[in-house]
Amino acid sequence: MPPRTQRAMAKPENTFKALKRIFSYMYGFRVQFIFVVICIIFSSFAGIMGNSLLKPLIDNLDHAIDDGKWHYGRFIGILVLMASIYVMGALCSLFYQRMMMKISTTTLMRIRNDLFCKMEMLPIRYFDKHTHGELMSLYTNDTDAIREMLSNSIAQFISSAVTIVGVFTAMLIYSWRLTILVVAMLFIIIKVIGFVGSRSSKGFIAQQKALGSVNGYIEEMIDGQKVVKVFCHEEKAEEEFDALNEELCKAATHANTFANILMPVMNNLSYIHYAATAIIGGIFAVKHIGGMTIGTVVSYLMFTRSFSQPITQVSQQLNSVLTALAGAERIFRVIDEEPEADEGYVTLVNAEIAPDGTVTETDKRTGHWAWKHPHKADGTVTYTEVRGNVEFDDVVFGYEPNKTVLNGISLYAKPGQKIAFVGSTGAGKTTIINLINRFYDVPEGKIRYDGININKIKKADLRRSQSIVLQDTHLFTGTVMDNIRYGKLDATDEEVYAAAELANADSFIKHLENGYDTMLTADGANLSQGQRQLLAIARAAVADPPVLILDEATSSIDTRTEALIEKGMDSLMEGRTVFVIAHRLSTVRNSHAIMVLEHGRIIERGNHRELIAQQGKYYQLYTGMFELS
The missing domain is CATH 3.40.50.300 (P-loop containing nucleotide triphosphate hydrolases)
Incomplete structure (x- = not known):
């Protein structure tokens, strides 16, 4: 028998092609997906608009008091508007998350259907060359990675992109001077993400490969448990498993160390940025530079928090997206395999062949087995009773x-x-x-x-x-x-x-x-x-x-x-x-x-x-x- 191949984890060879292929399975959900995008955009802008209302809310506090009495009209109006925006944003967020879950599960159902149908059409030779664990991982690890990408990552990418663009535009409108500080901090953040992300990505690839080895070994030991016990191979099996498990532990530690470092580093950078913006913005407000007010500073500080958060979220989702696309390529590689070739044209039919040669086809598999040969030039069909020579x-x-x-x-x-x-x-x-x-x-x-x-x-x-x-x-x-x-x-x-x-x-x-x-x-x-x-x-x-x-x-x-x-x-x-x-x-x-x-x-x-x-x-x-x- 031909040697079996060893499954290897790798980055997607063609990211755009794999992503386009996944989206093709979402056909039929175009209208729903458009509504999802609209809801994501509105949900993201709701946060931006809510933060922008802090400026008039704070700046108009002085006008809420007249002759020692509170005048709630304008103040309450802003609060009601802010609350309405946040509620609508939350409802939109709930809607698009539920809709994306439905789209993702249906998409995965279609992918699994195509994958299983193709496997049923593949020749025996293909299964001789691939281990059962390797094929099973397509239905488990790889499809689960695609599910995670569809249900979370795509929506997160769209939301983050809208938030970054919207917040940056609002920051430019509020104060282009403070935005220079944001651009400088953004440059530092990108460098940090690039440094940590590249090492984290390699670690996750090694982790998935080690995980595949552990899963394959466990499957092998479970199938052969009787043999293990008969030959008292328990200790040796434990030693081999410990070695594979330790390799997985090292790979997971390496991957998650860098992945877990990213969030604290980003948080600390955002705190530094927040403090610097508060100090410089406070000075601008006190000295009335560029028309800066206390309300402007408060809104701007909220924008700085909203600006760094989506960048961190995108960086965290990047590894899962790459893993999902790599898994999708493996799935599509199987789906694109040539099915079992069949150039045959002689057909077996269910037929009763009478002694005089007349033929009666039947609907059930009772009757005699008979070959149905191709049509002759005169339009007749030749039947031959199957003997088994x-x-x-x-x-x-x-x-x-x-x-x-x-x-x-x-x-x-x-x-x-x-x-x-x-x-x-x-x-x-x-x-x-x-x-x-x-x-x-x-x-x-x-x-x-x-x-x-x-x-x-x-x-x-x-x-x-x-x-x-x-x-x-x-x-x-x-x-x-x-x-x-x-x-x-x-x-x-x-x-x-x-x-x-x-x-x-x-x-x-x-x-x-x-x-x-x-x-x-x-x-x-x-x-x-x-x-x-x-x-x-x-x-x-x-x-x-x-x-x-x-x-x-x-x-x-x-x-x-x-x-x-x-x-x-x-x-x-x-x-x-x-x-x-x-x-x-x-x-x-x-x-x-x-x-x-x-x-x-x-x-x-x-x-x-x-x-x-x-x-x-x-x-x-x-x-x-x-x-x-």
Whole structure:
């Protein structure tokens, strides 16, 4: 198998392209997003307008007293206006935050849908090259980073930009002299943010990479917990985890040290700026320089606080935005992957073929399997009943270029025949099975299915005519009935019962707490390995296909149960082509033909009696002179 890749954290390669791609998923929310922007702008200006009202409020205090009596008219009017502005700003803030949350969650739903749909269309080769933890992180870490950016960062950036522009404009109007001090302080702030931000960004990238390693190791240890305990590997596992955890701790400490430094530094700079503005503004007010008043100084001081705060907020959001865009690029890279190629045009249909050759198509998967060939020049369509003749003609294949796994494989299997493959691990047995159902396409040689090159048959139709029972069974969350019916979604209850009886699973199913309605979770953890394999065999049986493939299907079943299953298999095999991979040679004795593979070549072939008579490799395996590895 090709080597798996190691997931690496990096900055986005094209920030604008990734951001544009994310916004494309927000299509349909354009009107809502425009309202969000309007509300953000109004909310930001509400703070600016509220601060600007401090000047007339304070400057008109002298006019509120006349003849020793309070005149509340103008004073109360300003207070009511200020309160109304702040309330409207708060309502706008509440509205756009709730709306952005809805937009972000819907956008993520669309991204996850596209990601999952694309994964369902990717070839097996892709999953051989990428670890499960790497793919799962796309749905967890990367999507969560995008959610954080959409729900918080974007709104924060817009609000900060509006606030900075609005406050700076108001400051210029109130006092251009004091604004010179603001510009000088802004230059210092930008330098500090650049210094701290660059180091913080590197730290967060290292932290995410270390976090991925820790998560991957935890997943690996949980999956292999039985092996860990059997070999008393607990202490070693703890040591390895401690090393990875310590690396994560160092990276997180480095990243968060600089990130946490930023806020105190910015606060102290803002305090210095605030104090300097208060002193200089007070002097200007006392000496009436530039028409400065006490009210102007108070409003200006509020503006200085409002000016530095959004800059700090933007700097804090920058790392999360870069992380989100990097995650988005990884997601879009998968979405942009080429789907599984399929040049096939011969279609499998559900049809009844009468002896006189007339054909009746059916809506259900009952009836006979039949190939529907392309239209001829005269407009007619050719139907051929699927028999299950499988032929390998000098097939050469390798998972990686210049590294062949199969060399010149030629064989023929007819309906009703049981063809077995035996050989050492890595000899190419499972690879042959992968080629029959077109998990991989052959670069050299041909594989024919009823005389038709399988490259010309649609993959979905080809696989629909086959059932496979793998050595590693997988059961889905649902009832026993649901898991068996997975092989044929429209199967009746009676068909499910019949398939379970054929696989000898019916006896143990009836002893479960709720029988066929027993819920299975965690890949059937409440069942034994042998019981899970019996359900997998029943799932294959209910599909009732022309071709049946058993990849070590009885490896976890005791010999007594195996004997009972083989009796059921005899009736299931009738009229079907069966391929069997087995290390337990007793299971292949009754095969019509046994193929002995070694280093990707068939070195011996024949039935059990013929191969024993040859006294070759099979004879050595069967008599124990040579053990399968």
